[in-house]
Amino acid sequence: MSNEPRGPRRRAVPQVDFLQPSGAPALYAPDSLAWQVFKNPISLFIGGITAVLLELAEERVRTGVWEHSIFPTDPLTRMQRTGLMTHVSVYAPVEVAEKLIRGVVAMHARVQGTTPKGTPYRANDPELLNWVQCTVSFGFMEAYAAFCRPLSEAQRDHFYRESMVSARLFLAHGAPQSLAEQRQQFERMRPHLEAHPIILQFLEIVQRTSALPLFLRPLQSTMVRAGISLLPDWLTERLGLQGKQWRLKSWEQRMLKTLGALFERVPLPNTAPTLASRRMGLPASYLYKRFTATAGEQPMASAQP
Template sequence: MANMAKGDRPGLSDRLMDRVFQPVREEFFKNVRFAEPAGDAGWFGPGSAVWHVHSHLPAVQIGLAAAAMMETLHPTMAWMGYEHTRAIERVDGVPTGRFDEKGMASRTGRSVAFFLGVTMGPAEVAEQVCRTVRAMHDGIAGVRPDGHAYRASDPELLTWNYATQAWGLAAAHTAFHPRPLRGEGLERFFEEYARVGEALGAVDPPRTRAGVMRLLEDSVPHLGVTLPAVRHLNPLAPWRYPVHQRPVYALVQWAVQDLHPEWAQELMNTPRHTPLGRLARRKAMKALVNALGGARIREVRQSWERAASVPADA
């Protein structure tokens, strides 16, 4: 995709992406602006690794899906998700265990609004969305069936949660972005992204890829597959969808798990394929993720224009 200067008209792929994204925009971006104030680069700005990663929304969504799936391996995250997530139907406040499509759409839309707002919005928006998320965390607490109390605002849990997100975003970016950051560029992403973890309440979040992986690997003895993870917390499970859609969702679900470290794949019993089979599936998924080429949604274009800068090709 050619560089976009301020005032350039969006291309066909941009307009198609905007049309696909419009329902999310209308419902969840009402109070998250990107076009002003002029000259405000936000927390990261043009030239940052964070902007390069987050400008490619499909890879970001896959990365967040991978992180969310990994989070279900943490017993506290799994039970907290089951008891509080919008993705599970509730009757009189009690989870029924059935999947709530509208609730899942709401959860996904709000997540995208947060991650784009905090990374590419102006500074005031970044601070606003972080305050909103922290306020939500303050209201979430409970007790697991084994008697273990939890609260979403626990700094240790937030640090682990940050590590899954940083890992997932970087892994999906490396796998699916047409021009991914590598080496020092990718390390710069981890260094920059730690600011988001700190803003949400993480304590001394790791600022290197090695540090993130070490934190996750150190947590393995405490992880496991619980009933919420198996039954309720995987919205990509093919069986949730009509028969004609299942082949696509089976590919997406496998591709998300394929990003995971070996220990996570073992816990999840990720399907194994021959090297040729894995290569074919990875190529098919990359083609699917990049079907619209270097398209950028309106909010990403507005961020570049607001910062009065011209982006490198996505």
Template sequence: MPPNDNLLARRFERSFDADIRSRFFKGLEFAGPEGDPGWFGPGSAVWYVHSHLPTLMLGLVAAAYIEGLDPSISWMAYDHSRIPERVDGVPTGGIDPEGAAVRLGHSLSFFIGTAYGSTATAERLARTVRAMHHTVKGTRPDGLPYDADDPDWLRWNYATVVWGLATAHERYHRRPLRGADLERYYGEFVRVGEALGGTDLPATKAETAECLESYLPRLAVTPIKAFGTGPNLRDSKAKPWEPGSPFMDWAARDMLPGWAQKLAMYQPPNPAALRLRRGALWAALNGLHDATGPLPEFRRAKARVAGGV
């Protein structure tokens, strides 16, 4: 491996430790209790998919992008999160990089913690997120109420997440799951959605695609969404792998289903440039994973389970 790849890997690991792991992984148990498989365990599709951190991050960014096409989600984020940039309390129309990084950090700790953490850790994370959802209620400017406990919202939110994680894995993992193995991921992941209160959740790739498209009549690109995507990110100060960066914005929009790309007015480059860009992203994501190796949490979970055999 060229020295610059090692240097990039070390910089990424230091950045992840400082910005994500040290802040958002506190209190999560991966090394014990001995023999506890957690929610999924070795051999599960979830363990395989979530062990590739670069594609996991990309999948979460893509999920957040399509999730925000629901106007109620846009207003939930606007009213109840730190993602919108504000100066003296007044929204600027931009994205707060720190707020976006906090959202990504919490998401990563949740999806890594529920995958590899002890059973108690996974259940505690789910209770924490459900408690947070209980507080997210309000009214959109057009007078329609929103409620993060609404079953329709929970189903939409779940479908966007499992779609994002599975699609990023399929397209950019060096050895992605295919066919029945990929369907196993969709089936296993339902446990996460149900733990958050979801019902009637899609459990296959086809069901997930159908679920997402069924919400199309209620979706739109709100001004909030428009301010945080495409050309409006040219002056973004976010790091390339963070939400709010032009690079991640392109990668997320390029992964969208065709109907969602039309809604977001995504204009792909010519076919040759598109293949080159996707190939470069594939090489970068897998090169980074090869350089850093499996997640430490994944390795600790394997040792925890093996210790009980």
């Protein structure tokens, strides 16, 4: 019996061809840090949890998400669409990525209203767009660094600069371009981040919705807590998530690191990263070969066996 929540009929998830047309470049080059970070299913799920928690802690973003998205009624489709959009932004041919991002921007243009506290909001507010982009970059990058492969501060700086390729298409022109700018943005938003019952509702939904591949599904609750573990300590306390039930145990952290390292070496067939590599004339295993990087440089994947 399915443990997915009952609700309206599920919406369709768009289909994207990451394999064709042959040779079509993506927004990011195959040797980019983005192609490395977004290939790993461990960091993708964990980082997504971190990003959404940061977003839901902000009153205007929270209201916009909960009142204008299908997440409360059809969370699986919403998570699948978000995951697809993440991969499209990194691996899909440029024309496909730009078209789908334009669609998201147009949809956001229609999202506006007033929060329960009476604060007006609109989804395309530059401050909110910059915050959402900041949370996305922070969540995925820190999850990758914590559970897949360590990153230096210089590599983090590079990742933020690199992310502007897609950030500008999402109209997030003021998104952080360095680790220092990310920290400054967190401090600016700090007074606006707060606990709310919707945050606990979100955590309850993602723990009971079968959002992971079958072989990772038993670890879903653990990975949710891993996402919480990446939040700044002051925010974890403010959101009331410092309790034992939300804490990631040391052995669980070690287990996730082992899995994260495994998926750095083992390609998953017919996924966006492997298909995009093949589209660019590279082996499907391109992103999973051993690579080297000098201190402070982004990693360069080797296509050599």
